[in-house]
Amino acid sequence: MKILITGNLGYVGPWVMRRLRARCPEATLVGVDMGYFAHCLTDASVLPESRVDMQYFADVRRLPRRALEDVTAIVHLAAISNDPMGKAYEDATLDVNYRASVALAQQAKAAGVRSFVFASSCSVYGFAEGGARTESADVNPLTAYARSKVLTETALGELADERFRTTCLRFATACGMSDRLRLDLVLNDFVASAIATRRITVLSDGTPWRPLIDVQDMARAIEWAVYRELDAGGHHLIVNTGSNEWNYQVRELADAVAAAIPGTEVSINHDAPPDKRSYRVDFSLFRRLAPTHVPELTLVDTVRGLRAGLEAMKFDNPDFRESQFIRLKVLTGLRSRRLLNDALEWLPQGAELSQAIQVEAGRTGVA
Ligand SMILES: NC(=O)c1ccc[n+]([C@@H]2O[C@H](COP(=O)([O-])OP(=O)(O)OC[C@H]3O[C@@H](n4cnc5c(N)ncnc54)[C@H](O)[C@@H]3O)[C@@H](O)[C@H]2O)c1
Numbered sequence: 314m315k316i317l318i319t320g321n322l323g324y325v326g327p328w329v330m331r332r333l334r335a336r337c338p339e340a341t342l343v344g345v346d347m348g349y350f351a352h353c354l355t356d357a358s359v360l361p362e363s364r365v366d367m368q369y370f371a372d373v374r375r376l377p378r379r380a381l382e383d384v385t386a387i388v389h390l391a392a393i394s395n396d397p398m399g400k401a402y403e404d405a406t407l408d409v410n411y412r413a414s415v416a417l418a419q420q421a422k423a424a425g426v427r428s429f430v431f432a433s434s435c436s437v438y439g440f441a442e443g444g445a446r447t448e449s450a451d452v453n454p455l456t457a458y459a460r461s462k463v464l465t466e467t468a469l470g471e472l473a474d475e476r477f478r479t480t481c482l483r484f485a486t487a488c489g490m491s492d493r494l495r496l497d498l499v500l501n502d503f504v505a506s507a508i509a510t511r512r513i514t515v516l517s518d519g520t521p522w523r524p525l526i527d528v529q530d531m532a533r534a535i536e537w538a539v540y541r542e543l544d545a546g547g548h549h550l551i552v553n554t555g556s557n558e559w560n561y562q563v564r565e566l567a568d569a570v571a572a573a574i575p576g577t578e579v580s581i582n583h584d585a586p587p588d589k590r591s592y593r594v595d596f597s598l599f600r601r602l603a604p605t606h607v608p609e610l611t612l613v614d615t616v617r618g619l620r621a622g623l624e625a626m627k628f629d630n631p632d633f634r635e636s637q638f639i640r641l642k643v644l645t646g647l648r649s650r651r652l653l654n655d656a657l658e659w660l661p662q663g664a665e666l667s668q669a670i671q672v673e674a675g676r677t678g679v680a
Pocket of ligand 1: 319320321322323324325326345346347348349350351371372373374389390391392393394395409432433434435483484485486487488495498640
């Protein structure tokens with residue numbers, strides 16, 4: 314078994330490598346990543362990539378053909394991975410998340426790859442009032458990021474057949490500790506804020522619904538998808554990935570963090586305009602298809618894990634929203650040092666020495 318994992322040098326990747334390595338110690342694991350955030354390690358005891366057999370520092374938009382030789386399964390995580398980055402770099406988002414994903418799947422199918430697992434997102438539901446959304450509900454992508462996921466899911470459906478199994482895992486918003494932590498995710502932001510300032514400021518009125526999943530449980534779901542049989546979902550499967558118990562309103566999340574970190578005050582912006590993103594999601598199909606791989610962690614476990622991880626890093630930065638734990642900040646920093654061009658491709662290192670250019674970055678946001 315040879316498994317190619319794209320985007321493995323990000324937040325989710327380190328857990329996926331760990332999980333797949335544990336499941337199948339003799340498998341050949343190959344990573345492919347541009348390395349935008351490779352330097353953003355958080356107190357890892359070993360380099361997470363020591364768990365792969367080979368690492369390509371490559372752009373999925375120009376993957377060397379040999380990377381697909383003898384590959385059995387692909388876990389496709391590489392993406393411009395949230396709404397604020399999608400807003401600041403819309404063309405690159407559609408290019409990487411949609412066009413390159415479909416091209417990769419086409420190449421993979423031609424090369425005889427059997428299973429293609431795509432990290433999609435529940436953000437495809439956008440603003441969805443009423444009950445929890447099932448996979449058959451209409452999607453309502455409100456951002457370039459969400460649109461890129463819907464377009465890719467549709468194109469994968471057209472490629473899937475008995476020889477090429479595609480699985481689109483529509484993940485809830487991730488949370489939890491990782492060797493490459495992100496603090497631009499709602500729960501992670503709240504825990505970091507509570508630790509650094511003993512205060513959580515909820516920018517909305519706290520009512521939007523936001524299903525969450527711990528990053529370790531994402532890796533368990535990916536493991537399931539890599540190995541799933543055809544009778545669990547057919548050639549092309551789109552499945553909401555998370556659990557019904559993890560549908561929370563944002564203020565509940567803030568209260569849970571405050572309860573876990575004594576002395577934390579929560580402030581809610583009661584005058585905020587309604588949040589554009591709010592949805593409840595029905596995860597029953599995932600439970601039915603993957604009963605052995607449903608999320609196991611509780612919200613309390615995740616908050617505890619984050620707290621322990623941040624304390625081990627001696628984290629105390631109240632300005633963390635300007636730091637390298639925020640994906641948009643890192644990309645914008647690389648752009649302004651002329652290490653990346655508009656298309657988010659690496660430029661020759663020498664460009665760093667030339668005069669910094671102005672980059673118009675979107676507001677740092679929280680997913
Ligand atoms: N974190 C979440 O809340 C969440 C929720 C739902 C879905 N997802 C999806 O899961 C996947 C992983 O998310 P993450 O949180 O680890 O994101 P991340 O930003 O931490 O990691 C993404 C990785 O992709 C790499 N990458 C980007 N463009 C590339 C390119 N052209 N070629 C090669 N590598 C490239 C980056 O260098 C990075 O290491 C993404 O597809 C994301 O959309 C994440």
